[in-house]
Amino acid sequence: MSEVLSANGYRKVFDDDGGMVVVRAGRIFDGETVRSGPAMVITCGGVVTAVDVSGAAAPAEALVHDFGPSSTVLPGLIDAHTHLVLDPDGDAPSQLTTDSDQVVLARIRANAARALAAGVTTVRDLGDRGFLTLDVRDHSSVSGAVMVPHIVAAGPPITRPRGHCWFLGGEADGAGAAAAMIADHADRGVDVIKVMATAGMGADPALAQFDRTELTLMVAAAQAVELPVVVHAHAAHTIADAVAAGVAGIEHCTFVTAKGVRRDDRTVDAMARAGVFVGCTVAKPRPDMPAAVLATLEPYWTNQAYMHARGVPVVCCTDAGINPAKTHDVLPRDLAYFASHVATTRESLVSATSLAATACNLGHRKGRIRVGMDADLLVVSGDPTVDIDALTRVQAVYRMGRRVPAPAPVEAAG
Ligand SMILES: [Zn+2]
Structure with a gap:
C-alpha cells in the first residue's frame, strides 16, 4: 500500500500492522548532529530500517508521510x-x-x-x-x-x-x-x-x-x-x-x-x-x-x-x-x-x-535515529537546531513506527 500525505492532513492514522512507513522531512537531527536533506527515515516493524539524505525514492510499497522541506525529523x-x-x-x-x-x-x-x-x-x-x-x-x-x-x-x-x-x-x-x-x-x-x-x-x-x-x-x-x-x-x-x-x-x-x-x-x-x-x-x-x-x-x-x-x-x-x-x-x-x-x-x-x-539505560534503543533503533520520532516545522522553539510546532509524533493520532480539533461553536 502506498499513500502520499500532505503536511497538514492524513487520511490514515497508522498503518495496521507495523508495516513500512517512510517519514520525509527537510532535514534530520539524529540525536547528535543535524544533516540537511531531503531526509528520509524508513521504519518497519517499529524500528528504523534505513536513513537517507541523498534524495532517493521511497520504496514503492511504503506508506509515505512527507512533511515538506521546512520540516525536521528528530528522535522523540x-x-x-x-x-x-x-x-x-x-x-x-x-x-x-x-x-x-x-x-x-x-x-x-x-x-x-x-x-x-x-x-x-x-x-x-x-x-x-x-x-x-x-x-x-x-x-x-x-x-x-x-x-x-x-x-x-x-x-x-x-x-x-x-x-x-x-x-x-x-x-x-x-x-x-x-x-x-x-x-x-x-x-x-x-x-x-x-x-x-x-x-x-x-x-x-x-x-x-x-x-x-x-x-x-x-x-x-x-x-x-x-x-x-x-x-x-x-x-x-x-x-x-x-x-x-x-x-x-x-x-x-x-x-x-x-x-x-x-x-x-x-x-x-x-x-x-x-x-x-x-x-x-x-x-x-x-x-x-x-x-x-x-x-x-x-x-x-x-x-x-x-x-x-x-x-x-x-x-x-x-x-x-x-x-x-x-x-x-x-x-x-x-x-x-x-x-x-x-x-x-x-x-x-x-x-x-x-x-x-x-x-535512562536506553542508549541502545532510544534517543537516536539509527538503523535498528526504535522508531520513536518527532517531526516539527522549522529547524530546532537553530530555533529551539520549533519543538513546539509539532507536525507528527511516531511511537514504534506508528503515528500518534493528532488531538481532535476544537470546532468553533455555532
Ligand atoms: Zn521529582
Whole structure:
C-alpha cells in the first residue's frame, strides 16, 4: 500500500500492522548532529530500517508521510524526570492519600498521552504511588486506544518516615528498611531506584534524609538486584555523599548549604570523572515562589552551566506534575529555557534525546535515529537546531513506527 500525505492532513492514522512507513522531512537531527536533506527515515516493524539524505525514492510499497522541506525529523524527546501520578493543578498529599487506584491510573494515562502528543516518546517516572505507573507501563500497547510514551519507572521513591514525598508510600526508617524496600521494588519490576536523599526545596533543602553510610548501603542493595540509583539531592554535602556512595544520577543537584547555594567543585570534578548524570529539572521564577527558593535560581543555572562545561552529563528534564507550570507536555518549553542558560541549542537537543537515553539505560534503543533503533520520532516545522522553539510546532509524533493520532480539533461553536 502506498499513500502520499500532505503536511497538514492524513487520511490514515497508522498503518495496521507495523508495516513500512517512510517519514520525509527537510532535514534530520539524529540525536547528535543535524544533516540537511531531503531526509528520509524508513521504519518497519517499529524500528528504523534505513536513513537517507541523498534524495532517493521511497520504496514503492511504503506508506509515505512527507512533511515538506521546512520540516525536521528528530528522535522523540525523553523526559528523564516526571511524576505521572501528579496532577499539576492538584494538591498532591491530599490527592495521593485519598484517590482510588482507578482515579490515579486514569490520571497516569492522561498525563502520559499528553506528553506523547507533545513529542515526548519516553518518560522516566521518578515518583509513583502503589506501582501504578508500572501497571500502565506493562499494559499499554502501542496500538491501543490511548498511546503512551515508553515508560521507565522507579515506583515509590524511598524516603524517611514523613519525609519528602512520604505520601507516595516509600517511607523507610534507616538503611536496613530501605534495603528491604529496594529488594521489594526489584521484585515488582522497577527499572531504577529513586531515593529522596534530602528534603524538598519547599522545606529545608539543606537537610539530609540519609547519610553517606546509608546511601552506600542502599547503592549496594540496588547493585545486588542490578538496578541503578538516582537521588533527589539539594544539599551540597548530600550530593558529595551520594557521589561517594556510587549513585548513577543526581536529580536537581542544587548545592544548597546553610549559607545559601555554594557549588563544590571537587564534587563536580568527581562527577565528571565518574560520569554521574545530573537531572537538571528546569526551574523558572514563579510569582508564588518563596523568596528563599527564588534566591537559589540564579546560582542553580550558573552551576548547571558550569557542570555541563566541565564535562558532567547534564540532562534537561522537567519534574512534570509538581506545580501548575509543570504540565506533562512542558519539556519542549523547558528545553528552550535550558538552551538559554546551560548549553548550545544543538547540545540541548542532545541532552533531551541521546544523552537522556543513556541516562535512562536506553542508549541502545532510544534517543537516536539509527538503523535498528526504535522508531520513536518527532517531526516539527522549522529547524530546532537553530530555533529551539520549533519543538513546539509539532507536525507528527511516531511511537514504534506508528503515528500518534493528532488531538481532535476544537470546532468553533455555532
Ligand atoms: Zn521529582
